[in-house]
Amino acid sequence: MKKTHLLFTLVLGFSLTLFIQSCKEDEEPEPAAEEFIADDASFANWASWTLVDTKNGVDPSLGGAHAGNDSTAVRKIYVKDGQKAVGGTYPIGTLVVKHMKSDSMEMITAMAKRGNGFDAANNDWEYFVIQNDGKIVVDGGTTMRGSTGLMGGMCVGCHAKASEDYIFTK
Numbered sequence: 001m002k003k004t005h006l007l008f009t010l011v012l013g014f015s016l017t018l019f020i021q022s023c024k025e026d027e028e029p030e031p032a033a034e035e036f037i038a039d040d041a042s043f044a045n046w047a048s049w050t051l052v053d054t055k056n057g058v059d060p061s062l063g064g065a066h067a068g069n070d071s072t073a074v075r076k077i078y079v080k081d082g083q084k085a086v087g088g089t090y091p092i093g094t095l096v097v098k099h100m101k102s103d104s105m106e107m108i109t110a111m112a113k114r115g116n117g118f119d120a121a122n123n124d125w126e127y128f129v130i131q132n133d134g135k136i137v138v139d140g141g142t143t144m145r146g147s148t149g150l151m152g153g154m155c156v157g158c159h160a161k162a163s164e165d166y167i168f169t170k
């Protein structure tokens with residue numbers, strides 16, 4: 001074999017080895033199913049999120065929910081990072097807060113897109129009641145389950161009627 005040929009073969013062999021190695025490094029382990037589990041810190045700065053809607057006063061379609069029967073109520077809806085639905089579905093990790101305040105009450109409800117088959121029949125949303133500092137007061141995922149709880153009736157039953165992925169506000 002000529003010297004140049006030998007050199008060529010060596011260089012080619014070496015590059016191939018590098019190439020194969022770099023391919024191997026790109027191979028990542030199977031990703032685990034994506035799941036977002038909200039905690040108190042997740043909701044901490046909800047008031048600084050994107051304000052997507054404000055509604056006032058009585059709303060007969062709400063009945064007693066969300067202070068819909070309170071003429072002094074102001075309802076504000078915030079979405080973290082202004083997240084929007086993609087192809088009719090909100091991404092896992094989406095956080096939405098609804099703040100209601102009237103002359104006689106204040107309440108903050110929230111939803112988190114948890115994913116991973118957490119509540120597959122209802123698009124994997126988890127429902128919460130939180131306080132002003134973001135601390136979770138009622139977590140539909142752990143307490144108040146069952147047919148009349150947050151996940152069974154109170155929240156899910158009505159939000160199932162929303163036209164897009166359990167979220168009314170666009």
Ligand code: HEC
Nearest residue numbers: 062065096097098109110111127128154155158167168169
């Ligand atoms: C009777 C129906 C009804 C019930 C019950 C209900 N909601 Fe809602 N919710 C709505 C409607 C309608 C909106 C849209 C805003 C509006 O019209 O005031 C909304 C808005 C929201 C939003 C903002 C995102 C969106 O869908 O626009 C959150 C978060 C929310 N609700 C959480 C909850 C939680 C948590 C519960 C249970 C404690 C609950 N809701 C119970 C009807 C309901």
